[in-house]
Amino acid sequence: MSTIKLNKSSAPKIGAEQIALLEKLSNAVGVSGDEGEIRSIVLETIKPFVDEVHEDAMGNIIAIHKAKTEKSLRVMVDAHMDEVGFMIIAEDEGGLYQFETVGGIDVRSLPAKTVWVGKDHLPGVIGAKPIHLTDKGEMDSTIHLDTLRIDVGKDPGGKVKVGDRATFATKFEQSGSVLFGKALDDRIGVVTLIELLKHAPDHIELQAAFTVQEELGLRGARVAAYGLNPDLAFAIDSTPSFDQPTWDGSENTQYNTRLGAGPAIYLSDAGTLSDPRLIRRLTQTAEKHAIPYQFRQPGGGGTDAGAIHLRRGGIPSVSISIPGRYAHTAVLVSRVEDWQHGLALLYHTLLELTPDVLSGER
Amino acid sequence: MTLELEKHLKEMICLPGLSANEAPIRDVISAAWRPLVDELSTSRLGSLHGLRRGSGSEPRPRILLAAHMDAIGLMVTTIDGGFLHFTEVGGLDPRILPCQRVTVHGRKDIPALIVQPADRLLPASMKGNPPPMDRLLVDTGLPAAEVEKLVRPGDLISFAQAPLNLTGGMLAGHTMDNRASVAAVTQCLAELQTRKHGCDVWAAATVQEEETLGGGFTSPFSIQPDLAIAIDVTFGKGPGAGDYRTHALGKGPTIGWGPNVHPAFHKKMKSVAEELDIPFQVEIMPRHSGTDAYAMQVVGAGYPTLVLGIPLRYMHTPVETVLLKDIARTGRLMAEFITRLEPDFHKTMRWDVES
């Protein structure tokens, strides 16, 4: 990869190489607390582009691209490596396993899905009771997690242990500009951050944090931000789009984000009121370069920014995200153009970032 | 040095020390730890820190053994005709409260009883049902005027159940959660008296775990350990408790596994137990471990944490039951781990290990 000629005057592009990396990362398994597969892919990929890299006590990867100038801004950019999934908690007989969810998963999305279990990605299924054996009243009620099992077949041969993680067995697919895959939340952010490292501007110190355990409460980003102590921070994430029609045909006022409308800038969520100075800088940069963007509707939810901005004496932070439908299920849907625009927006913002961005009170 | 574990534990569980008010229990733990450590101090939040220096050359690795010492209990909210309304400190199931003996810590300690008002005095909808906590009362039996003089809102109420020896080395009482783990730390310190260990051992009896994990969030900030173990009780298998979250009494401590536990730490602890034939169980913690480790892991720039659990039945009741042997084994396991700890282990730890 060291033969790539870097052109710093124009934004990096999302091409075949980036999509191939996303495919590799989306197909890898990295349930919160067990991000090893992602960690090794990231480490191997970023090595040529960084000045320093280390793994901290929680398993975050912290990579630094140093500035070539004095007194430069120290800018943390974060993307989380982990994904939602399952942990095997107990073994029934005959290759059937009880499991718990790790991260926010709607149990209604689980019946009749395929999964990968353990480090070897042993295939399994979460079954469902045949409709023939299900009475009417039962069909109207919710399926509870404790009635579901992961079935890996009758002869697991010691390949599954209690404590192993599992996740949806979804193979990444591309259909034109549409991307289908599990864990695009937040592997799409991971690839974006890798591209930014590859094209890091020389006038800032770029502190890349590939974090763990975001889905369990922003835990990796918390310690990463404390350790890095940056001047400001950007969190890159994948954000749900609920841009489907409403049942009565009325205007959808709760879409959160819309696919195809560009990267989504966070204003406010359950964990963060984004720094207005950074929001302003992002929108100005977008407008200057004619990059489409949208505001993610203020509301609940959250990103690593929620943990980052509260560290030490306060770290001005903002999140920018790539819209994706059906987050925390077996498959997400995102679009290449939103991703491309998100990368361009972050790239130009970093390239043109000067200390005056924080002048004035927030 | 032999520790009279049962006596030590009984002394501790007879004392109050509700979250944020740990002074009574801290004094007793101080007395027990003083001969076993080189330095003893109290954090600004009230956690007790004992340092037992290692014999290795500086800088020595530091291992933190943290067990919370605070207890659950009740707090007076309002006084109504001599009867006390109360809220909880820590989490309590109101259904276990009626007819429990308690001590009200007013201007002096007053013996009292938690009572359930007669059905005829409750709303019709509550008849025959367990009344919620705000309908229960504490009765001191004293005349209203005297109660007004002795008790104020905010006064604490602790359980008064005396320790009870059961058969087979089992002990029941209130606040086994988490004095049983403090006893295990004491046991570890006692075992270390006759052993050589390179690292510095920091024993911490932490505060406010039941409310805010306050001790867990603050003690590592000043101690800055290289390795941190939270020792807490875990659900014992017993009546009404049998799923994957429960572990048998008598089969040794649990070693936690999950996002709050550094896998290399887990592996190392397990290997020490296996090597010495100390029985242990693996406790699966898919998310939050429910212990100080949840806090300690994310203090500052993060610390490698581990959770050791002592199986206990009937958690958060005044008849919490443990097996003394499990406590002793937990203390011994920690002592063996510390004795065997290589000076550079914490530097070689990687999250990705073959388990």
Added chain:
Amino acid sequence: MKDLIKKLVESVGPSGFEGQTRDIVRAAVVPNKSEVDAMGNLIVRIGKKGNDGLRIMLAAHIDEIGIMVTHIDENGFVRFTNIGGVYPRNCPGGRVRFTNGVEGVIGIEKLDDPGKAFTLEQLFVDVGALDKEHCPVKIGDVAGFERPFMDMGKRMVAKSMDDRIGAAVLIEVIKQIKTTPHELVFVFSTQEEVGIRGAQTAAYAVDPDMGISVDVTATGDTPKGLKMAVSVGKGPAIKVRDGGMLSDPRLVKVMVDCAEKANLPYQLEVLEGGTTDARAMQVSRAGMSAGCVSIPCRYVHSPSEMVDIDDVQNAVRLFVELLSHPIHLE
């Protein structure tokens, strides 16, 4: 003091957008110097930490609950989400004022079942826009609830008494305190209503020995209300616990002794929900002694929060007395 209170409570400053309120505080603490940190906290330092002194952080939050625009619909109606703990039941028919001065009224969709509680998603703001294009607000704009200050003599009513009344107390303490053995760091904090955020970072940066917040607390003195031993008008409430923290009992005792010695009325507060800036201070860094003095307040998080001027002034007296002398925790 009422003039200052009126000014403070009538400013618009929902969490994260405290600029207007911060300016009022800044002007009121002159000639003391003030600084503003990364989270927008306004900080005033008084005194030096002497031999028998502590560094004490005193926090009152200047943000208030409010709303943020999430969507402008095809006809120019404004959909919104809450900033902090907004009760839907207190909204319909109310008015809001945006930080840019635009005013609006809150309307509600036709309810399928009027007996059922409704949610914020069923509410909207009408800013009088003729259509979407002419709507004077956009996604992300914020508003506070709009109510004028009402002076009833002893009792005062306003939106955002929570916690502008605490800010007023601290401003008055700054003005009145003559000498102190302590280094006093007054933090007019931000983003309390969304999760104690400003005080959390300020506590880290200030690194005090002790932290005390001033905030409002609920009361048990209204018809068929909460069961709670705090009343409006019976003195400032010294917090023993709330939903998020337990005060340092030694600090509670120091405050109680101080009030008794100075012959000031006080109450002991056990609040079963809610919490204050003291929660964040208590567990900052290696931890600190933390407590809170509360102003009893009826109808908290409604646009008509009621406090008593005597409680306010007695809180000021309690603080001046407490902070003028060495503090020894037993």
